[in-house]
Amino acid sequence: MSATAELAGAQPAATPVGRRPRLLVRSLRTPGGAVGAGLSLLLVAAGLLAPLLAPTDPFAVDGPPLTAPSGAYPFGTDALGRDLLSGVIYGARTSLIVAASVAAMVIVIGTTVGLWAGYFGGWVDDALMRITELFQVLPRFFMALVVIAFFGPGLDRLVLLLGVTSWPLLARVIRVEVLALRHREFVEAARVHGASRTRILLREILPNALPPGIALLGLVVAQVILIEASLGFLGLGDPNVTSWGTLASEAQRFLRVAWWLSLFPGLAILLAVLGLNLLGDAVTDALTGRR
Amino acid sequence: MRAAGATPLLSVRDLVVEFHARSGVVRAVDGIDLDVHPGETLGVVGESGSGKTVSMLAAVGLLPAAPYCTVRGQVLLNGRDLLTLSTRDLRALRGREIGMIFQDPMTSLHPSFRVVDQVAEALLVHDSALADRQARTRALELLERVGVARPDRRVRDYPHQWSGGMRQRAMIAIAIANDPPLLIADEPTTALDVTIQAQILDVLRRARDELGAAAVLITHDLGVVAELADRVSVLQSGRVVESATVEEVFAAPRHPHTITLLDALPRLDRPLAERRPVAEAPPVLEVEDVAVHYANPGGGVVRAVDGVSLSLLPGETLGLVGESGCGKSTLARTIVRLVDPQAGRVRFGGRDITRARGRALRGVRRALAMVFQDPYASLNPRMTVGEIVAAPLRIAGCYRSSGGRRRVAELLDMVRLDPASADRLPSDFSGGQRQRVGIARALALSPRVLVLDEPVSSLDVSIQAQVVGLLDQLQRELGLTYLFISHDLSLVRQISDRVAVMYLGKIVELGTREQVYERPTHPYTQSLLAAVPSPHPERRSSRTLLVGEVADPTDPPSGCRFRTRCAKAAPECAEEVPALVVREGSDHPSACHFASTAPPGSPAGTSGSTPDAG
Numbered sequence: 090m091s092a093t094a095e096l097a098g099a100q101p102a103a104t105p106v107g108r109r110p111r112l113l114v115r116s117l118r119t120p121g122g123a124v125g126a127g128l129s130l131l132l133v134a135a136g137l138l139a140p141l142l143a144p145t146d147p148f149a150v151d152g153p154p155l156t157a158p159s160g161a162y163p164f165g166t167d168a169l170g171r172d173l174l175s176g177v178i179y180g181a182r183t184s185l186i187v188a189a190s191v192a193a194m195v196i197v198i199g200t201t202v203g204l205w206a207g208y209f210g211g212w213v214d215d216a217l218m219r220i221t222e223l224f225q226v227l228p229r230f231f232m233a234l235v236v237i238a239f240f241g242p243g244l245d246r247l248v249l250l251l252g253v254t255s256w257p258l259l260a261r262v263i264r265v266e267v268l269a270l271r272h273r274e275f276v277e278a279a280r281v282h283g284a285s286r287t288r289i290l291l292r293e294i295l296p297n298a299l300p301p302g303i304a305l306l307g308l309v310v311a312q313v314i315l316i317e318a319s320l321g322f323l324g325l326g327d328p329n330v331t332s333w334g335t336l337a338s339e340a341q342r343f344l345r346v347a348w349w350l351s352l353f354p355g356l357a358i359l360l361a362v363l364g365l366n367l368l369g370d371a372v373t374d375a376l377t378g379r380r
Numbered sequence: 381m382r383a384a385g386a387t388p389l390l391s392v393r394d395l396v397v398e399f400h401a402r403s404g405v406v407r408a409v410d411g412i413d414l415d416v417h418p419g420e421t422l423g424v425v426g427e428s429g430s431g432k433t434v435s436m437l438a439a440v441g442l443l444p445a446a447p448y449c450t451v452r453g454q455v456l457l458n459g460r461d462l463l464t465l466s467t468r469d470l471r472a473l474r475g476r477e478i479g480m481i482f483q484d485p486m487t488s489l490h491p492s493f494r495v496v497d498q499v500a501e502a503l504l505v506h507d508s509a510l511a512d513r514q515a516r517t518r519a520l521e522l523l524e525r526v527g528v529a530r531p532d533r534r535v536r537d538y539p540h541q542w543s544g545g546m547r548q549r550a551m552i553a554i555a556i557a558n559d560p561p562l563l564i565a566d567e568p569t570t571a572l573d574v575t576i577q578a579q580i581l582d583v584l585r586r587a588r589d590e591l592g593a594a595a596v597l598i599t600h601d602l603g604v605v606a607e608l609a610d611r612v613s614v615l616q617s618g619r620v621v622e623s624a625t626v627e628e629v630f631a632a633p634r635h636p637h638t639i640t641l642l643d644a645l646p647r648l649d650r651p652l653a654e655r656r657p658v659a660e661a662p663p664v665l666e667v668e669d670v671a672v673h674y675a676n677p678g679g680g681v682v683r684a685v686d687g688v689s690l691s692l693l694p695g696e697t698l699g700l701v702g703e704s705g706c707g708k709s710t711l712a713r714t715i716v717r718l719v720d721p722q723a724g725r726v727r728f729g730g731r732d733i734t735r736a737r738g739r740a741l742r743g744v745r746r747a748l749a750m751v752f753q754d755p756y757a758s759l760n761p762r763m764t765v766g767e768i769v770a771a772p773l774r775i776a777g778c779y780r781s782s783g784g785r786r787r788v789a790e791l792l793d794m795v796r797l798d799p800a801s802a803d804r805l806p807s808d809f810s811g812g813q814r815q816r817v818g819i820a821r822a823l824a825l826s827p828r829v830l831v832l833d834e835p836v837s838s839l840d841v842s843i844q845a846q847v848v849g850l851l852d853q854l855q856r857e858l859g860l861t862y863l864f865i866s867h868d869l870s871l872v873r874q875i876s877d878r879v880a881v882m883y884l885g886k887i888v889e890l891g892t893r894e895q896v897y898e899r900p901t902h903p904y905t906q907s908l909l910a911a912v913p914s915p916h917p918e919r920r921s922s923r924t925l926l927v928g929e930v931a932d933p934t935d936p937p938s939g940c941r942f943r944t945r946c947a948k949a950a951p952e953c954a955e956e957v958p959a960l961v962v963r964e965g966s967d968h969p970s971a972c973h974f975a976s977t978a979p980p981g982s983p984a985g986t987s988g989s990t991p992d993a994g
Contacts, residue, residue: 118402274758275768278821281716282772283745292771296762 115375122371128364129307135178136185143175147331151175155347165349167339173349177357180333184361187248187317188310194252195259195309200302202256203263204290207298208271218264225257230316237325244327247320251313258309259302266298300376307369311362318358333358388415388456389594390439390562395453397431397438397618408434410618411453414596418561421588421595423609423626425602425641427840428811431618432598433566440478440564441470457562476506479555479593481584483567485547489539495550496535499523502557522553525590526583543929544704545576549583556587563588563595569604573703573867575926578911581607582925600840602645603913606630607920614638626917644845646870647915648897655877655893656695656856662730663691664861665715665748665829670724672710680934684710685721686885692829697855697862699876699893701869701908705930707885708865709753712833715863716750717741728829746776749822753834755814759806765792765817766802772824791820795850812843816850823854829861837866848875870912873897881905884933884941887960891968901966901975903946940972948974 116122135142145151148171156166164173206217229251236250237243270276271294279293320326321334333354340350397409409431416422426432437443439455439462455462457477462470474480482488489498499519504510510518516535523531526549539547548568555563565584569577585608588595597608605612605626612629614622614637622635633639672685684707692698702708713719715726717733725734733744749772752758759768769788773779783790789799795816806814815835822830832851836844852875855862866872872879879896881889881904889902900906907926914920928945931937937944943953953973960971 274752274754275760277713277718278750278752278758278818279760279771279775280718281745281750282775282821282825283742284771284775288775292763293760297760 116368116371119371119374121367122375125307125364125367125369125371128360129368132181132185132361132364135181137182139178139182143172143178145172145175147171147175147179149175155343157347158349164353165347167336167347167350168343173336173353176331176336177333177353179331180336180354180357181361183244183327183330183332184314184317187244187251188314190248191251191255191313192306192310194248195256195306196302198252199256199259200263200295200299202260203302204267204295204298206260207264207267208286208290208294210268214264217260221257221260224254227254229254230319233316233320234323234325237320242320242325242327244330247317247327251316255309255313259305262305263298263302266301267294270294270297301373304369304372304376307365307372311365311369314358314361314365386417387459389418389420389458390414390416390596391454391456392435392439393454393456395435395438395451395455397434397443397449397451399449400447408618409438412613412615412618412620414613414620414623416562416594416596418594419592420611421597421609423605423612424596424598424615425600425605425612426615427600427641427842430615432615435615435618436564436566436596436598440474440480441465441467472506475502475554475560476558477560477562479558479560479563481548481551481555481563481565481568484571485544485551486571488551489547491539493538494535495537495539495542495547496520496523496531498539499550499553499557502554506558519553519557522557523550526550526553526556526587527579528553543576544572545579545929548572548576548580552580552583552587556591556593559591559593561591561593563591563593564598565595566598567600568597570599570601574869574911574913575703575908576929577604577913578925581913584608600842601913602630602641602841603647603915606915606917607913609917614641630915630917641842642915644842645915646841646845646848646868646874648870648873648909648912649915652873652893655697658693658696658877661694664694664729665692665863666725666727667691667711667715668725668727670711670714670721670726672707672714672719672721676934678934682933683885683936684933685714686936687724688882688885688887689724690880690887690890692861692863694828694861695855695859696877697864697875699872699879700863700865700882701867701872701879702882703867703908703930705884705933706882707933708882709833711882712750712831712863712865716748716831717744742776746825747828748831749825749827749829750831750833751815751818751822751835754838755811755818756838758818759814761806764803764805765797765809768806768817769802769820769824772821776825778825787824791824792817794823794854795820810843811839812847815839815847819847819850819854823858826858827860829863831863831865833865834867835864836871837868844871851875869897869908881908884930884936886941886971888942888971889969890960895968899966899968899977901963901968901970901977902942902972903948903974904942905970907945942972948972950974 117126150170151172152162152166152170154166154168154170156162158165162172164177166172202217202221206214232254233247233250236246240246276289276293279289317332318334321332322338324338326332326335336354337351340354343350392412392414394411394413395409396407396411399406399408412435414422424432438451441462443449443451451463489495496516496519499522500515503515503518520531528546528549568584569580572580581604597605599605609626612624612626613620614635616637622638629638633642667688667690670685670688673681673683676682688711690698700708710719714721721734725732727733728744728748736744766788769791770779773782773787788802792799792802797813797816806817809817836847839847848871854860864872864875873893876893878892880887881896881902883904889896889900889905896905900909911926926945931941931944939955940953940958943949958971958973960969962969963975966975
């Protein structure tokens with residue numbers, strides 16, 4: 090910076106004053122954010138790479154029943170001699186499938202409803218928000234029980250149900266953001282240049298409205314994982330896949346003789362939910378200090 | 381100058397403030413010395429980032445704690461070193477011995493407590509023996525002292541019911557509540573209109589004189605300093621570069637930075653550069669009898685713009701001046717078709733665009749661009765500067781044909797920004813640089829007319845001068861036509877060919893720059909001109925201040941809308957709406973029954989009616 094502020098016409102091309110780290114970098118810098126991101130990444134890696142990581146097929150009888158954790162069976166084996174480590178890794182896959190599919194549905198429905206309600210306002214807003222409230226008051230867990238009671242257990246119907254009922258929070262957050270953004274000067278600038286409604290919504294408003302929604306999504310997904318595990322624990326999980334909830338449920342009978350059967354699936358649930366919550370919180374914190 | 385030679389009330393010695401960021405240590409204040417003697421006012425002047433606010437916050441212990449920031453040096457108040465005091469002692473001292481007034485009156489009052497109670501709290505905090513009732517009575521007295529009319533009628537009011545000027549008065553009442561010997565005012569008028577600024581400066585002056593208090597006035601505006609300060613310290617990059625009496629600084633500044641700041645100050649008394657004559661041609665933009673009304677959520681109809689006609693000739697700059705809330709921004713937004721008027725027409729290049737849609741509207745959008753007020757809100761924070769500047773090109777579908785990245789680089793170069801910064805986000809830029817980005821975006825489609833809505837109001841005075849200079853140069857190079865909206869009269873004078881003065885939805889005076897500034901005939905224009913801080917400390921104003929604030933636009937006064945604040949108001953003003961016509965003895969239109977070049981309040985003014993302090 091030169092000593093005197095030159096008057097216009099004379100000054101050279103000005104360069105930016107500094108570079109602020111991007112949102113993701115800022116949220117990962119906090120201890121909570123780093124741990125949260127690490128745990129979430131672990132969940133995703135375990136889920137995606139389950140066939141490579143797991144020593145055996147989770148349903149395959151692999152050794153002596155109820156073996157305590159050891160070098161050959163790090164997490165021990167269950168009553169049928171199945172390797173628990175493989176079970177927990179494949180359980181991550183189940184959790185990931187449910188979490189990712191529900192998250193995708195929540196993003197699509199929640200963002201669309203939030204954008205429309207916030208941008209158009211008036212009766213569109215009223216109608217959409219009443220519908221949102223309707224879905225928000227549905228007891229998700231009992232709905233899940235009812236659906237499984239009618240149609241039998243299965244991941245597909247569970248994902249569908251949770252996806253259709255988990256979006257209201259996201260829609261509300263996005264709507265509020267859009268309400269605050271739609272009269273901001275940069276949106277008006279786009280309007281002055283003749284930008285179409287689609288461009289304004291997708292290019293100008295959405296990228297600014299989405300981050301708080303994404304932060305919230307971590308929390309929504311953590312709940313979804315809990316619900317899936319809870320259903321498994323009640324014996325209502327999909328019998329064709331391994332789930333942490335199912336593992337924990339089966340472990341109950343051996344609580345006194347095989348502590349590892351309860352500990353490892355429980356720990357997996359705890360860490361996955363904790364990780365997603367920490368990550369969501371860290372992103373929220375980074376966003377709050379954004380301006 | 382008041383006290384000289386005596387021991388200073390506040391004495392800052394070798395103050396150093398360092399912020400510890402991840403990227404390293406930032407030294408915001410780099411060893412400054414300041415002295416404030418009893419009863420004296422010290423002006424601390426500098427640009428944003430010069431360390432003026434940080435040094436004062438450090439002095440009263442309002443900076444974040446140790447790991448984030450370190451403060452070294454000595455701050456003696458009446459011989460006690462404030463930097464060594466405990467938090468508890470400091471708290472007892474703030475408010476009692478130091479009264480503080482902050483910049484933004486909109487955020488410095490608590491939104492969910494009544495104003496009166498907040499003033500009373502300032503008393504109760506320091507005097508536990510005081511009864512609530514007494515405190516409230518005293519709070520009402522204080523509010524009356526700072527010029528709040530009939531505070532007893534506003535006991536139940538919350539801050540949101542008060543205007544910015546009123547809230548700043550309340551802040552001053554809080555600051556003077558305990559008769560502190562020292563007042564610190566940090567940019568107390570930066571967020572306010574000139575007229576309100578003049579009122580607030582007046583209140584500050586009176587409060588200071590009644591208390592006999594010393595004051596520190598922190599500001600980037602030397603005009604404000606000239607009005608109020610006895611001595612001035614000029615700060616640059618955390619150091620004091622010049623310290624002298626206010627008369628010396630204005631008469632014979634020594635440091636180059638002081639000279640730069642003085643040069644940047646727009647002033648009414650400086651001879652103006654001749655503007656190029658505007659070619660005879662049909663107007664490029666015409667506004668005919670436009671009215672914009674909208675429903676007020678609280679009931680009633682806001683008549684934001686109420687019958688305005690203007691025309692812009694190709695290549696000229698029309699300055700549009702008025703206080704906040706006079707409708708000038710709404711008019712700008714109507715012209716660029718962000719708002720639809722209830723009545724009237726906007727013609728562009730002879731064609732009516734008031735109801736244009738589709739293809740016709742897109743054509744207008746290419747030729748008519750806008751620069752917005754707030755450089756922090758007008759750029760999408762998630763788009764790079766290159767994307768922002770390219771947006772109009774992409775929207776118009778001519779990004780490729782216009783040269784793509786080459787065109788973006790050219791535009792950035794045009795506004796003197798490094799073309800290599802196209803990949804950066806707006807958050808990497810300063811306010812002045814961001815406003816340049818906004819200008820580059822407006823220029824992207826090579827428009828003929830730019831509507832500039834307070835383009836420099838949120839910038840430092842020295843940065844304002846740079847941006848205005850840039851706009852002036854671009855106008856000459858590109859043959860642009862400007863509608864330049866501002867509440868700052870001295871700024872408008874620099875850049876305009878013609879000037880329109882707006883009050884409460886109507887144009888009250890219209891003429892060439894010389895006509896409006898040298899021979900103003902409307903009392904409102906005259907008051908506005910009188911409110912501009914004069915950079916002549918030796919001639920402090922004995923001027924008549926404009927009383928009150930802009931009237932309620934949902935229920936404007938009958939007849940002449942300005943009559944409630946006008947020194948010339950007569951009975952007929954309440955009955956007949958004055959037309960904007962050229963009156964006898966004048967050479968340009970003015971909407972006043974008593975239009976004359978005699979200033980209001982002078983003996984030449986017609987009728988002896990007193991100003992209505994409503």
